Amino acid sequence: MPLTEFIVRRLLQLIPTLIFILIVVFVLVRLLPGDPTSAILGDRGTDADIARINRQLGIDQPIWVQFWLFVKSVMSLDFGNSIVLKRPVTELIAQRLPITVALTLLAALISVLLAVPLAFVAALRRDKLADNAIRGAFQVGLSMPVFYLGLILLTVFGARLHWFPVGGYGDTFFDRLYHLILPATTLALSLSAILMRNLRAAIIGVVDAEYVSFARAKGLAPRLILIRHVLRNALISTVTLFGLSIGTLLGGAVITETVFAIPGAGRLMVDSIYGRDYPVVQGLTIALAVLVSVTFLLTDLLQAYLDPRVAR
Amino acid sequence: MTAPLLSVQKLSTRFHTPRGVLTAVNEVSFDVRPGEIFGLVGESGSGKSVTLRSLTRLLPYGATIDGVVLWQGQDLVGMSDTAIRKVRGGQISMIFQEPMTALNPVLPIRVQITENLKAHTDLDSSGRAARARELLDIVGIPDAARRLDEYPHQFSGGMRQRAMIAIALASNPKLLLADEPTTALDVTIQDQILNLLLDLRDDLGMSVVFVTHDLGVVAATCDRMAVMYAGRIVETGTVTDVFRGPMHAYTRGLLGSIPRSGTERSMLLSIEGTPPGLASIPNGCAFHPRCVFASDICREKRPDLRPLGPDRAVACHHSDAVLAAGSVLA
Numbered sequence: 001m002p003l004t005e006f007i008v009r010r011l012l013q014l015i016p017t018l019i020f021i022l023i024v025v026f027v028l029v030r031l032l033p034g035d036p037t038s039a040i041l042g043d044r045g046t047d048a049d050i051a052r053i054n055r056q057l058g059i060d061q062p063i064w065v066q067f068w069l070f071v072k073s074v075m076s077l078d079f080g081n082s083i084v085l086k087r088p089v090t091e092l093i094a095q096r097l098p099i100t101v102a103l104t105l106l107a108a109l110i111s112v113l114l115a116v117p118l119a120f121v122a123a124l125r126r127d128k129l130a131d132n133a134i135r136g137a138f139q140v141g142l143s144m145p146v147f148y149l150g151l152i153l154l155t156v157f158g159a160r161l162h163w164f165p166v167g168g169y170g171d172t173f174f175d176r177l178y179h180l181i182l183p184a185t186t187l188a189l190s191l192s193a194i195l196m197r198n199l200r201a202a203i204i205g206v207v208d209a210e211y212v213s214f215a216r217a218k219g220l221a222p223r224l225i226l227i228r229h230v231l232r233n234a235l236i237s238t239v240t241l242f243g244l245s246i247g248t249l250l251g252g253a254v255i256t257e258t259v260f261a262i263p264g265a266g267r268l269m270v271d272s273i274y275g276r277d278y279p280v281v282q283g284l285t286i287a288l289a290v291l292v293s294v295t296f297l298l299t300d301l302l303q304a305y306l307d308p309r310v311a312r
Numbered sequence: 313m314t315a316p317l318l319s320v321q322k323l324s325t326r327f328h329t330p331r332g333v334l335t336a337v338n339e340v341s342f343d344v345r346p347g348e349i350f351g352l353v354g355e356s357g358s359g360k361s362v363t364l365r366s367l368t369r370l371l372p373y374g375a376t377i378d379g380v381v382l383w384q385g386q387d388l389v390g391m392s393d394t395a396i397r398k399v400r401g402g403q404i405s406m407i408f409q410e411p412m413t414a415l416n417p418v419l420p421i422r423v424q425i426t427e428n429l430k431a432h433t434d435l436d437s438s439g440r441a442a443r444a445r446e447l448l449d450i451v452g453i454p455d456a457a458r459r460l461d462e463y464p465h466q467f468s469g470g471m472r473q474r475a476m477i478a479i480a481l482a483s484n485p486k487l488l489l490a491d492e493p494t495t496a497l498d499v500t501i502q503d504q505i506l507n508l509l510l511d512l513r514d515d516l517g518m519s520v521v522f523v524t525h526d527l528g529v530v531a532a533t534c535d536r537m538a539v540m541y542a543g544r545i546v547e548t549g550t551v552t553d554v555f556r557g558p559m560h561a562y563t564r565g566l567l568g569s570i571p572r573s574g575t576e577r578s579m580l581l582s583i584e585g586t587p588p589g590l591a592s593i594p595n596g597c598a599f600h601p602r603c604v605f606a607s608d609i610c611r612e613k614r615p616d617l618r619p620l621g622p623d624r625a626v627a628c629h630h631s632d633a634v635l636a637a638g639s640v641l642a
């Protein structure tokens with residue numbers, strides 16, 4: 001199967017995924033306790049008010065009509081208005097989601113920067129002091145809850161040493177980046193531990209492979225062998241794990257944003273659930289689900305690029 | 313007699329394991345002459361692969377090598393890491409048993425050839441591309457221009473082995489180390505690859521050390537041979553001499569196990585028992601527990617490898633009796 005065909009096929013697979021996401025969100029929102037009409041009106045609504053709001057929201061229509069209206073509005077990127085904040089949901093998402101995406105991307109970057117070199121050192125010094133030290137440190141990191149780790153980092157590097165701000169979000173690009181470093185590191189640590197262990201095992205498996213012997217038999221320089229022959233092959237399984245972890249990372253972002261008081265989509269989601277702000281919950285859920293599906297797509301493409309056996 | 317191309321003298325290779333030191337290759341000596349195919353035979357585990365890999369020090373970390381491997385006036389055993397990288401792939405190349413695992417699955421064949429050229433020649437990138445096409449032609453892979461951009465999994469078993477040979481030949485090595493290059497192939501493909509190696513030896517004038525457990529293959533390809541048992545060479549000579557009159561009971565047993573039809577793989581089943589593990593090599597002659605000629609002296613004293621002429625040597629207390637018993641092939 002040529003690469004382009006693989007890409008097209010993988011893109012087409014996105015369609016049923018998206019339909020499935022829409023159905024799940026549509027059903028879930030209707031299963032939540034309390035109904036949106038009373039959330040909008042509070043306790044003061046008359047029967048006439050309730051009927052009017054129901055008509056506005058389309059809740060008086062048959063369920064399949066409701067679903068069709070729902071799909072149509074999602075297609076036009078219209079998720080309605082926030083009940084609490086009284087602003088279009090799309091606008092809120094556009095404002096808050098990029099912050100979470102930035103936090104997640106930064107965390108992903110940090111975890112890779114931590115995991116890849118350390119995995120190399122650990123694998124190539126297998127069972128020596130460096131290997132045991134790295135693995136031990138990560139084991140501790142892995143067994144600590146995200147919020148606890150966040151609080152420790154916050155206390156030490158924020159409150160004590162004043163190296164980083166203790167919370168909030170800056171105004172300029174670099175200021176924002178600076179504000180995100182500590183929360184992103186918090187978020188990154190457990191993922192980097194997982195990636196490190198996976199990559200270490202993969203490198204150990206690859207180093208003993210016959211094609212690495214063959215590469216040595218060609219007289220190639222050790223660095224070229226390590227990068228072209230060892231790393232490239234070892235990364236295949238780790239890339240998949242990494243892609244699948246992005247969803248978890250987004251979930252972790254919710255907690256991290258709360259600990260570090262960052263006004264991202266995670267905070268918005270938590271607030272909206274507490275405030276029964278269903279349009280926001282619905283819009284955010286769809287946006288996050290689409291984001292995760294796209295990451296999975298990118299993971300598959302990256303894997304196909306790294307491993308020709310997938311699609312060539 | 314011409315000077316040898318490669319001279320191996322008292323080569324010993326040890327693995328340092330948690331359970332102690334294991335000597336996988338023990339004082340092995342042999343010469344390889346220009347243009348000859350030298351066969352290294354023995355059952356699985358006898359130390360053939362470790363011997364071959366020790367020549368250019370392609371061993372896992374922690375293995376130690378003693379002895380001398382003389383190559384063009386230099387000792388490869390004591391050479392610096394940088395210097396031996398020039399020898400590897402440039403002057404001495406190696407091919408492996410399983411081309412599927414020896415070729416990198418994620419790189420196109422083109423890269424796997426040109427990286428060798430880049431390491432050992434001054435060719436520019438178009439020169440390397442031309443040479444890569446030429447190499448596929450030389451080893452008989454049709455449609456070279458297209459196949460260069462394919463990956464190992466898109467090649468058949470035989471074509472993969474040809475590709476590996478092309479990679480090994482890239483920088484015109486003078487010596488090819490071949491570790492059971494046909495064992496993983498079916499019989500017809502096996503013959504094609506053997507013929508290819510014979511042609512290449514003739515056309516390129518290179519020497520080959522050919523490791524195999526298959527004496528049928530030795531008879532078809534090699535000029536001289538050495539038989540290994542438990543990490544030592546127990547008999548060596550020209551293929552004609554050894555086949556006509558084996559002088560070590562182990563060689564005689566191996567020869568007896570070649571299937572008559574010649575079409576089936578020899579399974580080396582006719583010798584009773586199994587070879588010893590490295591941790592429990594018997595005293596005296598390592599082969600004595602399996603040997604029908606064994607006597608008290610075999611249990612007590614290890615026989616030296618005695619030279620019996622320019623090309624012939626044997627390490628057996630009862631070589632006369634073995635010779636008198638005659639080759640099973642005769």
Ligand SMILES: Nc1ncnc2c1ncn2[C@@H]1O[C@H](COP(=O)(O)OP(=O)(O)O)[C@@H](O)[C@H]1O
Pocket residue numbers: 327329334336354355356357358359360361362363372589590
């Ligand atoms: N890395 C290693 N560590 C310990 N023992 C090894 C290692 N590699 C090979 N050996 C041992 O060395 C002996 C010879 O192996 P090898 O040369 O591969 O045999 P063969 O003749 O089948 O090629 C075997 O007993 C094998 O178990």
Ligand SMILES: [Mg+2]
Pocket residue numbers: 360361362491492
């Ligand atoms: Mg072997």
